[in-house]
Amino acid sequence: MPLTTPWRSRALTAALLAAVLTTGTACGDDAPGPSAGGSIKIGLLASLSGTYQAVGTEIRDGFQLYLDTHDGKLGGRQVDLIVADEGNGAQTAVPAATKLLKQDRVSALTGIVGGGSVAGVTPVLNETKVPLVGSNGRPELKDVSRIWHTSYLSDEPGAAIAQHVRDNVKGSVYAIGPDYQGGWDELRGFTDAFSKIGGKLANADGKTTFTPFPATTNFLPYFARIKASGAAAVYTFYAGSAAVDFVKQYAQSEIKDIPLYAAGFLTEGGVLNAQGDAARDIYSVLNYSPDLDNAENRAFVAAWKAKHDGSPTTYALASYDAAAVLDRAIGAAGSDPTPEAINTAIGQLGQIASPRGTWQFSTTTHSPVQKWYLRQVRQDGRALSNTVVGDLATVGR
Amino acid sequence: MTAVAVGTNRIDPYLIPALDGVAYGLLVFVAASGLVLCFGVANILNLAHGLLYAIGGYTAAALLDGGWASLALALAVGVLAAAAAGVLLAGLLTPVATGSHLSQALLTFGVALAGGSLLVAGFGPDDPQVQVPATLEGSVMVAGHRYAAYRLVFIVVAAVLAAALYLVVRRTRAGMLVRAAVDDPEMVACLGVSPARIRAGVLAAAGALAGAAGVLGAPIIGPGTDTADTVLLLSLVVVVLGGLGSMAGTLLAALAIGEIQTLGVALLPAAAPFLLFAAMAAVLAARARGLAVRWRTA
Numbered sequence: 001m002p003l004t005t006p007w008r009s010r011a012l013t014a015a016l017l018a019a020v021l022t023t024g025t026a027c028g029d030d031a032p033g034p035s036a037g038g039s040i041k042i043g044l045l046a047s048l049s050g051t052y053q054a055v056g057t058e059i060r061d062g063f064q065l066y067l068d069t070h071d072g073k074l075g076g077r078q079v080d081l082i083v084a085d086e087g088n089g090a091q092t093a094v095p096a097a098t099k100l101l102k103q104d105r106v107s108a109l110t111g112i113v114g115g116g117s118v119a120g121v122t123p124v125l126n127e128t129k130v131p132l133v134g135s136n137g138r139p140e141l142k143d144v145s146r147i148w149h150t151s152y153l154s155d156e157p158g159a160a161i162a163q164h165v166r167d168n169v170k171g172s173v174y175a176i177g178p179d180y181q182g183g184w185d186e187l188r189g190f191t192d193a194f195s196k197i198g199g200k201l202a203n204a205d206g207k208t209t210f211t212p213f214p215a216t217t218n219f220l221p222y223f224a225r226i227k228a229s230g231a232a233a234v235y236t237f238y239a240g241s242a243a244v245d246f247v248k249q250y251a252q253s254e255i256k257d258i259p260l261y262a263a264g265f266l267t268e269g270g271v272l273n274a275q276g277d278a279a280r281d282i283y284s285v286l287n288y289s290p291d292l293d294n295a296e297n298r299a300f301v302a303a304w305k306a307k308h309d310g311s312p313t314t315y316a317l318a319s320y321d322a323a324a325v326l327d328r329a330i331g332a333a334g335s336d337p338t339p340e341a342i343n344t345a346i347g348q349l350g351q352i353a354s355p356r357g358t359w360q361f362s363t364t365t366h367s368p369v370q371k372w373y374l375r376q377v378r379q380d381g382r383a384l385s386n387t388v389v390g391d392l393a394t395v396g397r
Numbered sequence: 398m399t400a401v402a403v404g405t406n407r408i409d410p411y412l413i414p415a416l417d418g419v420a421y422g423l424l425v426f427v428a429a430s431g432l433v434l435c436f437g438v439a440n441i442l443n444l445a446h447g448l449l450y451a452i453g454g455y456t457a458a459a460l461l462d463g464g465w466a467s468l469a470l471a472l473a474v475g476v477l478a479a480a481a482a483g484v485l486l487a488g489l490l491t492p493v494a495t496g497s498h499l500s501q502a503l504l505t506f507g508v509a510l511a512g513g514s515l516l517v518a519g520f521g522p523d524d525p526q527v528q529v530p531a532t533l534e535g536s537v538m539v540a541g542h543r544y545a546a547y548r549l550v551f552i553v554v555a556a557v558l559a560a561a562l563y564l565v566v567r568r569t570r571a572g573m574l575v576r577a578a579v580d581d582p583e584m585v586a587c588l589g590v591s592p593a594r595i596r597a598g599v600l601a602a603a604g605a606l607a608g609a610a611g612v613l614g615a616p617i618i619g620p621g622t623d624t625a626d627t628v629l630l631l632s633l634v635v636v637v638l639g640g641l642g643s644m645a646g647t648l649l650a651a652l653a654i655g656e657i658q659t660l661g662v663a664l665l666p667a668a669a670p671f672l673l674f675a676a677m678a679a680v681l682a683a684r685a686r687g688l689a690v691r692w693r694t695a
Binding site for chain 1 (some may be wrong): 546
């Protein structure tokens with residue numbers, strides 16, 4: 001009996017495995033919780049495992065921080081927070097959300113990291129008529145009657161910084177980003193607004209360069225093209241480990257002296273620690289920075305730092321604000337805060353005071369009309385930090 | 398800028414990607430050679446191979462502090478930890494060592510998932526920062542272009558590793574036993590050498606190689622939640638392109654992957670998403686045994 005398998009079958013096994021691996025794997029779990037009289041059940045769905053675990057953890061902690069600083073109550077009612085794992089995307093998010101909505105019968109849902117997960121969960125929300133106060137991912141949606149977001153639309157950071165780049169860069173700008181929906185939206189926001197005000201892209205064909213995602217770990221070949229294009233600045237959006245690779249390789253490449261502008265996620269949160277000195281001086285646009293000077297933010301940052309290492313991110317802030325929105329909406333929904341009543345109340349909130357500054361929901365998109373800030377990575381004590389260096393446009397529609 | 402001769406302009410933008418392809422290819426070689434060894438010699442499909450690399454990467458992130466001593470320490474610890482993990486895997490694999498690849502794949506994939514979660518639980522979900530010795534942190538000028546100093550040094554180190562690997566397999570008794578085990582496992586067993594010991598040895602060596610690649614390659618393919626998948630995927634592509642059991646084939650395949658991922662992307666950015674897999678499909682279609690012949694027939 002031969003102990004070895006023929007080479008041909010081994011090669012096929014390897015090829016098949018390579019194909020399977022490119023699609024990725026994920027698993028999720030969820031934790032049911034008891035319910036008490038006079039309380040209200042809120043479901044929080046976030047990536048507590050997989051690629052977006054860092055963001056998901058921030059979202060959970062941001063919401064928890066609001067509860068901890070408000071006696072565990074929203075709208076005067078004791079909150080029974082049921083947390084479920086979103087995993088890597090819709091595949092794991094939909095079953096977890098279905099359990100929260102149908103089995104646990106939560107009054108409102110919050111969190112959700114991925115835009116794809118939100119799109120997948122939407123039909124279940126419509127079926128159960130429960131509102132979602134999302135705190136991160138926001139896909140293109142036709143019907144937003146029950147969907148609210150405290151974060152932003154993906155094309156807004158780019159739109160907010162376009163004028164600043166136009167005014168401060170003498171020459172053409174190279175646009176590069178990851179090849180998936182989020183990347184397309186982020187880059188389109190910038191390039192549309194930038195060309196509308198007369199800006200010129202340095203890319204060879206006048207179109208944004210998109211890199212395979214998440215397969216690209218080596219950006220040097222793209223840097224060689226940027227160098228050859230003669231660009232005076234680069235605009236980009238990456239997040240997570242791609243952001244770390246991009247920034248570290250940029251700092252050691254032949255284009256290290258070309259100014260880098262980015263959507264804030266490039267240097268936000270944990271990735272900044274991994275990038276270290278390579279991130280110094282990068283300009284980014286975001287709706288929040290921990291050094292914003294207002295009373296809400298000082299209280300928020302102090303409460304956050306008492307429990308966690310480092311400063312809060314925009315992810316934690318959006319989730320904190322989602323809790324604030326639910327707090328006011330449940331309070332305004334009267335003695336019987338049904339999901340329908342909460343949804344109606346959210347639509348009537350008006351201005352919302354927040355650590356990011358005051359904002360309000362857009363009546364058409366149900367996402368914030370908010371101010372965006374220009375930040376630069378600078379030394380702050382011992383650590384590097386995103387320091388606000390100016391206000392940009394107020395965006396929202 | 399205008400002083401650059403017009404004639405060199407055509408090649409000039411591709412010099413750095415071509416050089417970087419060598420660095421990337423050599424990293425893929427050191428990372429993948431362990432898997433090739435396992436699969437080609439012990440006939441064990443080890444889907445936890447990427448995990449062994451990740452162990453090296455996380456060790457580097459945890460121990461490197463910008464000094465040379467920490468690099469030596471990280472290399473030693475990373476190699477030992479990954480080799481130990483390899484031996485552990487060999488032990489776990491004992492019941493299915495002669496079984497089908499499917500059961501081996503399921504077992505090692507389970508180990509990879511569990512191990513990956515343990516690493517994330519231990520080191521946190523964020524990608525950790527890797528701090529190479531300060532002298533290697535910067536960049537140097539190569540033919541008028543700026544290039545990361547670490548990668549330049551890495552090319553030399555990885556080339557030395559590759560040469561050492563070749564010598565061990567060709568010239569030492571351990572290498573001879575390993576090659577003998579490919580050719581005639583029953584006869585080797587008859588000679589009194591336990592296949593289980595060879596298996597443990599091969600997995601330990603594979604672990605050590607992956608661990609070394611993980612530590613040294615941490616600034617290039619850094620530790621993170623998806624590192625293990627990336628490395629396993631690249632290693633499997635090496636197996637497909639390069640065939641099993643031939644160091645030359647593995648090296649050729651790894652360098653090809655390096656150049657496809659850098660020079661290929663620089664030349665044809667629009668084709669970047671599928672260049673690597675198009676190459677894999679082309680090789681399988683034209684020559685199912687890979688780019689090089691096995692040493693058995695050579």
